[in-house]
Amino acid sequence: MTMRLDYLSIFPAYFDVLDISLLGKAAVNGLVEVHAHDLRDWTHDRHRTVDDTPCGGGAGMVMKPDPWGEAFDEIIGTEPDSSVHVIFPSPSGAPFTQSAAQELSSAVRIVFCCGRYEGIDHRVIDYARSMWTVHEVSLGDYVLNGGEVAALAITEAVVRLVPGFMGNPESLAEESFSAGQDGLLEYPLFTRPVSWRGLDVPEVLMSGHHGRIAKWRRDESVRLTCERRPDLTDSDFGVPH
Numbered sequence: 001m002t003m004r005l006d007y008l009s010i011f012p013a014y015f016d017v018l019d020i021s022l023l024g025k026a027a028v029n030g031l032v033e034v035h036a037h038d039l040r041d042w043t044h045d046r047h048r049t050v051d052d053t054p055c056g057g058g059a060g061m062v063m064k065p066d067p068w069g070e071a072f073d074e075i076i077g078t079e080p081d082s083s084v085h086v087i088f089p090s091p092s093g094a095p096f097t098q099s100a101a102q103e104l105s106s107a108v109r110i111v112f113c114c115g116r117y118e119g120i121d122h123r124v125i126d127y128a129r130s131m132w133t134v135h136e137v138s139l140g141d142y143v144l145n146g147g148e149v150a151a152l153a154i155t156e157a158v159v160r161l162v163p164g165f166m167g168n169p170e171s172l173a174e175e176s177f178s179a180g181q182d183g184l185l186e187y188p189l190f191t192r193p194v195s196w197r198g199l200d201v202p203e204v205l206m207s208g209h210h211g212r213i214a215k216w217r218r219d220e221s222v223r224l225t226c227e228r229r230p231d232l233t234d235s236d237f238g239v240p241h
């Protein structure tokens with residue numbers, strides 16, 4: 001199954017980067033196909049206008065609904081289809097999580113709508129909800145200039161989970177937030193040399209004792225999660241003895 005990814009933006013060149021690194025390989029071996037579109041292609045005035053002043057007043061500009069609607073008609077179609085996932089990255093969205101990435105990794109089509117200015121006329125989102133499966137998601141509590149960077153981050157989080165994408169799927173099982181780690185942060189990693197600038201690899205990792213190594217790793221994951229992400233812990237994890 002090939003996953004089709006579409007990006008609607010007034011800066012479609014942002015998505016040229018998807019032709020390199022891991023994503024480039026996935027595109028080559030047919031796992032994903034990427035289509036970036038310039039929203040201004042669906043304007044009809046000389047200035048290719050995509051924004052206007054906000055109704056009700058206020059600072060800044062709002063993206064007009066018309067270009068989005070015409071772009072949707074051409075790129076997605078005019079028939080409702082719940083198998084199409086439409087993502088609006090926004091600071092007012094729901095926090096994007098690894099489980100959301102996991103769910104989206106089985107999607108056949110994902111369309112990213114990258115807003116700029118103060119945002120997109122809300123009727124665009126309401127219309128999309130009437131037609132497709134819509135996700136308004138946020139990467140974090142800070143404000144970017146638009147949705148493009150978020151769309152790239154979400155793309156990477158999702159595509160790397162597509163079956164057949166990662167050379168060694170087992171490496172996914174031990175990552176932070178993965179189910180294999182019970183949603184805990186990943187333990188610290190080490191490789192050779194055993195001693196480096198007076199800093200040594202923890203002895204337990206060189207012991208060859210798999211039970212002790214597994215316990216050390218679990219304890220470190222719990223310790224790190226308690227220290228850095230108390231929001232992810234609950235009474236079950238507790239603090240390692």
Ligand SMILES: Nc1ncccc1[N+](=O)[O-]
Pocket residue numbers: 089090091093137138139140141142143144145146147150
């Ligand atoms: N934080 C954000 N700021 C602007 C657009 C999108 C954003 N986000 O997190 O998805």
